[in-house]
Amino acid sequence: MKATLRATFAIAVFTLLIPVAASAQDGKLNLSFLDRLAERATEKQEVTLDEQMLRTVAPGIVKPGPGADAAKQVLSGLKGVYVRNYEFDNDKAYSMDDIAAIRKQLSAPGWMKIVSNEEKGKGPNDWELQEIYFFKQQDGKSGGLFIINAEPGELSVVNIVGTFDFSNLAALGGVLGIPNNIGNSVR
Amino acid sequence: MDRELHDALQRKEAPDDLAERVLARINSGKTQPARAGSGASPVLRWLAAAAVIAVAVGGAERYYTQQQAAETTRVKEELRVALQITNDTLARVQDKISQPAGARDR
Numbered sequence: 001m002k003a004t005l006r007a008t009f010a011i012a013v014f015t016l017l018i019p020v021a022a023s024a025q026d027g028k029l030n031l032s033f034l035d036r037l038a039e040r041a042t043e044k045q046e047v048t049l050d051e052q053m054l055r056t057v058a059p060g061i062v063k064p065g066p067g068a069d070a071a072k073q074v075l076s077g078l079k080g081v082y083v084r085n086y087e088f089d090n091d092k093a094y095s096m097d098d099i100a101a102i103r104k105q106l107s108a109p110g111w112m113k114i115v116s117n118e119e120k121g122k123g124p125n126d127w128e129l130q131e132i133y134f135f136k137q138q139d140g141k142s143g144g145l146f147i148i149n150a151e152p153g154e155l156s157v158v159n160i161v162g163t164f165d166f167s168n169l170a171a172l173g174g175v176l177g178i179p180n181n182i183g184n185s186v187r
Numbered sequence: 188m189d190r191e192l193h194d195a196l197q198r199k200e201a202p203d204d205l206a207e208r209v210l211a212r213i214n215s216g217k218t219q220p221a222r223a224g225s226g227a228s229p230v231l232r233w234l235a236a237a238a239v240i241a242v243a244v245g246g247a248e249r250y251y252t253q254q255q256a257a258e259t260t261r262v263k264e265e266l267r268v269a270l271q272i273t274n275d276t277l278a279r280v281q282d283k284i285s286q287p288a289g290a291r292d293r
Contacts, residue, residue: 047269060259083269117283130280149276156276
């Protein structure tokens with residue numbers, strides 16, 4: 001009886017872990033936990049571009065010119081771009097607990113924290129967090145990027161999924177008319 | 188001039204045997220109802236059908252191209268916003284990391 005229960009429990013745990021393992025293989029995080037924060041935000045910018053969208057429009061985005069090849073390389077490797085940027089009029093609108101569900105996903109195999117800055121002051125609203133993670137695929141290539149900047153009253157989360165040279169993001173930025181060199185800060 | 192017009196437009200009675208003549212002609216089978224395109228050859232009909240299909244396909248293709256262009260513009264704009272936020276967030280992180288520890292204490 002005990003053995004049967006143990007086996008059932010093991011199967012249940014294994015079944016629950018399958019989606020986690022599957023989602024962790026491509027560097028894509030579940031950002032739906034932020035939906036409730038979006039409802040409280042006074043200003044928000046949300047971008048959700050999956051692989052199909054990017055594939056469909058990629059040929060039309062890059063025009064011939066400097067950096068076009070690098071931009072094409074990035075676009076061909078992109079599998080998803082997910083951005084959430086919220087501003088709140090109240091510093092107590094959210095806390096570290098609200099983003100714990102996202103950060104928990106980063107403990108899955110493959111994710112590597114490369115930059116971290118966490119500060120906690122004396123007051124309840126005196127805190128902030130900045131982190132950058134890379135996702136390393138089983139073949140050793142980078143499969144994604146996660147950036148978070150969390151402060152009272154402001155939250156920015158970026159999850160870029162795909163296999164590409166991160167330094168080439170600057171070229172894509174140039175093609176799209178963004179003057180600064182994206183990616184320089186973590187090269 | 189006025190008199191000529193008046194005479195020309197003056198009402199005239201139809202001949203008494205007009206109805207009989209018309210019916211007789213109809214019964215004789217010499218008349219044909221007027222139908223659009225009835226005189227066109229099969230080749231012309233096929234050409235007309237092909238032209239209609241070509242116009243329809245061209246219109247659909249143009250609509251699809253316009254939709255595709257609109258979608259490309261939308262995704263390009265979203266990608267631009269995403270990269271802008273990425274850039275700003277990275278700059279913010281870099282700014283925080285590069286600050287001396289003492290300056291970060293509040």
